[in-house]
Amino acid sequence: xxxxxxxxxxxxxxxxxxxxxxxxxxxxxxxxxxxxxxxxxxxxxxxxxxxxxxxxxxxxxxxxxxxxxxxxxxxxxxxxxxxxxxxxxxxxxxxxxxxx
DNA sequence: GACTTGACGGAAT
DNA sequence: TATTCCGCCAAGT
Numbered sequence: 638x639x640x641x642x643x644x645x646x647x648x649x650x651x652x653x654x655x656x657x658x659x660x661x662x663x664x665x666x667x668x669x670x671x672x673x674x675x676x677x678x679x680x681x682x683x684x685x686x687x688x689x690x691x692x693x694x695x696x697x698x699x700x701x702x703x704x705x706x707x708x709x710x711x712x713x714x715x716x717x718x719x720x721x722x723x724x725x726x727x728x729x730x731x732x733x734x735x736x737x
Numbered sequence: 738g739a740c741t742t743g744a745c746g747g748a749a750t
Numbered sequence: 751t752a753t754t755c756c757g758c759c760a761a762g763t
Contacts, residue, residue, distance in 0.1 A: 660745055673745040675760060681744055702744040709744080
């Protein structure tokens with residue numbers, strides 16, 4: 638198994654509920670600074686039944702990286718609302734993640 | 738083996 | 751503050 642991928646998964650699981658994190662942050666935490674795009678591609682390969690909190694990952698603009706019309710967008714937004722990280726209107730409540 | 742693509746980031750303008 | 755542009759690198763074609 639890819640060591641870097643494991644690090645990314647670990648970083649995802651380390652995101653506290655109610656917190657959001659950017660792709661760049663995840664990449665950095667995984668020991669891959671500047672590989673945000675790779676993280677995005679990795680997440681795109683996750684199965685829909687994955688237990689990983691991929692929905693806590695947004696882009697550096699503090700927005701969901703899906704077209705507002707996509708089912709993925711709605712699914713992610715719903716999860717964020719459930720955790721209090723977003724409003725029903727679609728407004729994202731940016732909570733920057735910081736690790737020790 | 739070369740070219741394109743992508744759930745991005747960051748600097749430059 | 752908002753856009754535009756370029757760099758990055760693994761996968762897919």
